[in-house]
Amino acid sequence: MSQGIIEENVTDYVELVPLRVNETGVDLPLRKPLPGWLVALRRHALILVTFALPCLLAVLYFGLIVADRYTSEAQFVVRSPSRSGLGQLAGMMPATGTERAPDEASAVHQFVQSRDAVELLVQKADLRAILSRPEGDPFWRFPGWLSRDLREKLFDRYLDFVSIKPDSSTGISTLMVQSFRPDDSVKMAQVLLEGAEALINRLNERARADTISAAEREVETAKARAFDRREELTAFRMKAGTVDPAKSSQNLLETIGKLSFEVAQLNAQLAEAQRNSPQGPQIANLRNRIQAIEQQIIEEKRQIGGSAQALAPIIADYERLVLEREFADRALASALVSLENARIESQRQQLYLERVVEPHAADYPSQPKRLLWIGIIFLLSFSVYSIGRSLGNYLRQRED
Structure with missing residues (x-):
């Protein structure tokens, strides 16, 4: 009987499973515990995500992926002839020194960072081949994982490899060129310096052409003005019927002087005749001669300034035309001197690009x-x- 009781108890054995209650009041079975590695991962997720993983990626990238880049450095300065202190003699005396040309240096900087420089390197240095060397890494090589073979992408990648920095205190500009090979860096720097020198030469030629062209235009204007003044003076002489009205008036004045002297002599003879023989026949003759000469003097004076055909206004117009002609001749002479000075200046170099430091091949990589x-x-x-971590601790303390 005892054996039956034991078997009955074993048969009626029930395993009790603990239950948990959800929000709706329904009992749910408890979750199975997570594996130990997953618990540890969750526990240390913050340090893994914010510290361990970035450091691991940095070590992998900078230690195994990114390629060495060699830098070639060159320095130059842009100068122009110094003209300080020469004043008006600047065009006739050679320059005795040079000074910095900041505007032209800025133009060189813009050229180095322009698409024209990229085209120059493509033509003379095979820029695409330099940027696609097998030594390069996929992130810096062109084209690479993050860049397609497009002209704009090539320009963006070029700016990553080339930089230029000016020094405002000394005026020296520093050109820095990177590449995957030392010789490629030197080649790119040499081509860029040659392109900068070509730009300075073009600026010189443009300045020379503009200066000479402006001087030639001034000469042509002054020449036309001088010819016009001469033609006006010739037309005036033909209209007035005299070459020099001033000389004509001088002749009239001399004639009036002679006639006045003759009248004075006749008056003296008339006075003497009236004293000696008041009723003499020569008295009437003397009086007639005096009257005729005085009438001639009146006519001569009328020609100078007493009628519409008088010489006074003609002389005034003539002197004005002569003065304008002299001014035009002086302006023409000054323009010719300026043109000659411009031609002399055009024979001299106005801007210089002086290389302070030549580019050299690097012995070891400077980047990264x-x-x-x-x-x-x-x-x-x-x-x-x-x-x-501080923020997490603060939030947990608030929940507690």
């Missing part, structure tokens, strides 16, 4: 700075982790 960037990413990641 692997340890520096890994250290920076390490510090930044640690800072983010510390901020995230």
Whole structure:
């Protein structure tokens, strides 16, 4: 009987499973515990995501993926002839020194960072081949994983490899060129310097052409003005019927003087005749001669300034025309001197690009700075982790 009781108890054995209640009041079975590695991963997710993973990626990228880049550096300065202190003699005396030309230097900087420089490197240095060297990494090589073979993308990649920095205190510009090979960097720097020198030469030629052209236009204008004044003076002489009205008036004045002297002599003879023989026949003759000469003097004076055909207004117009002709001749002479000075200046170099430091091949890669960037990413990641951990602790304290 005892054996039956034991079997009955074993048959009626029920395993009790603990239940949990959800929000609706329904009992649910408890979740199975997570694996230990997953629990540890969740526990350390913050440090893994914000610190360990960025540092690991930085070590992989800077240690294994990114390629070495060699930098070639060149320095130059743009100068122009110094004209300070010469004044009006600047056009007739050679330049004794040079001074910095900041505007032209800025033009060179813009050229180096322009698409024209890219086209020049493509033609003379095979820029596409330089940027697609097998030594390069997929992120910096062109075309690469993140860039297609387009002209705009090529220009953007070019700006990553070439930079120029001016020094305002000395006027020296520093050109820095990177590439995957030392010789390629030197070649690119040489081509860019040659292109900058060609730009300076074009600026010189343009300045020379503009200066000479402006001087020639001024000469033509002054020449036309001088010819016009001469033609006006010739037309005036033909209309007045005299070459020099001033000389004509001088002749009239001399004639009037002679006639007045003759009248004075006749008056003296008349006075003497009246004293000696008041009734003499020569008295009437003397009086007639005096009257005739005085009438002639009146006519001569009328020709000078007493009628519409008088010489006074004609002389005034003539002197005005002569003065205008002299001014036109002086302006023409000055324009001719300016043209000659412009031609002399055009024979001299106005702008110079002086190379201070020639580009040289680097012995070791200057980029990327692997340890520096890994250290920076390490510090930044640690800072983010510390901020995230502090914020998490603060939120948990508020929940408690």
